[in-house]
Amino acid sequence: MDYAKTVRAAAVQISPVLFSCEGTTEKVLDAIATAAKADVQLVVFPETFVPYYPYFSFVQPPVLMGKSHMQLYEQAVTVPGPVVDAISQAARSASMVVVLGVNERDGGSLYNTQLIFDADGTLMLKRRKTTPTYHERMVWGQGDGAGLTVVDTACGRLGALACWEHYNPLARYALMAQSEQIHCGQFPGSMVGQIFADQMEVTMRHHALEAGCFVVNSTGWLTPEQKLQITSDEQLHPVLSQGCYTAIISPEGVPLCEPITEGEGMAIAELDFSLITKRKRMMDAIGHYARPDLLQLQLNQQPWSVMQLTTPAAVAAPEVMPLTDLEPIPLTDKLPL
Incomplete structure (x- = not known):
C-alpha cells in the first residue's frame, strides 16, 4: 500500500430534485463537474x-404511504442502467472516484445501495445496506455480506457504510480488517434534529480513530419548500430539519475542514496518507492491538439468492439379478389348498 500519497477529497451536501430521477442525476453530474x-x-x-431519500416513510404511517412508495419505484435506479452509465461517464471524464447512494430497483424490490465508481468509470462495488433502519424497513429489502468489501481504487482502499450501519461494530470491523484507508459514510440528513448531527459527528470521528483511516461523510439537505412537498403538516417539519454533518475526518479524529451543517455545499480537504501510519503506530486495531487468539470476526460474504443451483448426485440403478441366477421352483403333483 502507498502511505506516502495525498488525495483531494470532497463530501457533498446537496438537495435532491424530489420525485425526479433525471433531475437529481443532473445535480450529481453538475456537482462532479464543479468538483x-x-x-x-x-x-x-x-x-x-x-x-x-424516502423521507415520506418517516412522516407517513404505512397504510397511507402506498402512493409515495410506488412513486419511488417508478423513479428508482436499475444497475446496470442509464443512471449508472451517466455517472460512469462523468467519473471517467473527470478522472474521479465517485461514491453515490441510490434507491436500487431489482425486480419487485427496492434496496438502499451504495455505488463506488473508479476514476476510469468502472463500477467497482455495488453494496446494499444490510439492515434498513426503523421506518426504512417498509421501503427497502436487506443486503448481504457480499457488500462488506473494501475495494482498490485510484484513491486508495475504499469502504462504505450507510447511516446506522455504523452502529454495527462488526460491520465496521469487517472493513477495518481489510485495511480500509478511506471510509465513505452516507446519511440522509435533514432528519430528527440537531441530536442526529451530534451523534453522527461522534460516530464518524470514532470510526476514524478506531480504524486509523480517513472518513469522508456526506448528508443530504431539504429546503423549506421540499418539506412542504413531503408533507403539508407543518407540525412534522421539525423532524425533517437539521441532522446534517458533512465532513472529512483525519485518522486522528480531527476534522480536516469546516463541517457543513446546513444548506448545500462541498467540504474539501487533502488526505495525507502518512497520517494513517502515524495513527496506527500508536494503535492498530487489526495489527499489534488485535488479539486474534481471543477475539475474531467471522464474515459470510456469500451473496444471498432465493435459489441455489446444485448438480444432483448420480443415483445408482437398482441391482437386477440375471435370470440365469434364479433357482428353479420345484413342481409337485399336488398343490396345497
Missing part, C-alpha cells in the same frame, strides 16, 4: 440520493 474544477479526486454523495 473537477477544484481538482477533486474523490467525491462522496449522500445516502440514496438518487432519486431521493
Whole structure:
C-alpha cells in the first residue's frame, strides 16, 4: 500500500430534485463537474440520493404511504442502467472516484445501495445496506455480506457504510480488517434534529480513530419548500430539519475542514496518507492491538439468492439379478389348498 500519497477529497451536501430521477442525476453530474474544477479526486454523495431519500416513510404511517412508495419505484435506479452509465461517464471524464447512494430497483424490490465508481468509470462495488433502519424497513429489502468489501481504487482502499450501519461494530470491523484507508459514510440528513448531527459527528470521528483511516461523510439537505412537498403538516417539519454533518475526518479524529451543517455545499480537504501510519503506530486495531487468539470476526460474504443451483448426485440403478441366477421352483403333483 502507498502511505506516502495525498488525495483531494470532497463530501457533498446537496438537495435532491424530489420525485425526479433525471433531475437529481443532473445535480450529481453538475456537482462532479464543479468538483473537477477544484481538482477533486474523490467525491462522496449522500445516502440514496438518487432519486431521493424516502423521507415520506418517516412522516407517513404505512397504510397511507402506498402512493409515495410506488412513486419511488417508478423513479428508482436499475444497475446496470442509464443512471449508472451517466455517472460512469462523468467519473471517467473527470478522472474521479465517485461514491453515490441510490434507491436500487431489482425486480419487485427496492434496496438502499451504495455505488463506488473508479476514476476510469468502472463500477467497482455495488453494496446494499444490510439492515434498513426503523421506518426504512417498509421501503427497502436487506443486503448481504457480499457488500462488506473494501475495494482498490485510484484513491486508495475504499469502504462504505450507510447511516446506522455504523452502529454495527462488526460491520465496521469487517472493513477495518481489510485495511480500509478511506471510509465513505452516507446519511440522509435533514432528519430528527440537531441530536442526529451530534451523534453522527461522534460516530464518524470514532470510526476514524478506531480504524486509523480517513472518513469522508456526506448528508443530504431539504429546503423549506421540499418539506412542504413531503408533507403539508407543518407540525412534522421539525423532524425533517437539521441532522446534517458533512465532513472529512483525519485518522486522528480531527476534522480536516469546516463541517457543513446546513444548506448545500462541498467540504474539501487533502488526505495525507502518512497520517494513517502515524495513527496506527500508536494503535492498530487489526495489527499489534488485535488479539486474534481471543477475539475474531467471522464474515459470510456469500451473496444471498432465493435459489441455489446444485448438480444432483448420480443415483445408482437398482441391482437386477440375471435370470440365469434364479433357482428353479420345484413342481409337485399336488398343490396345497
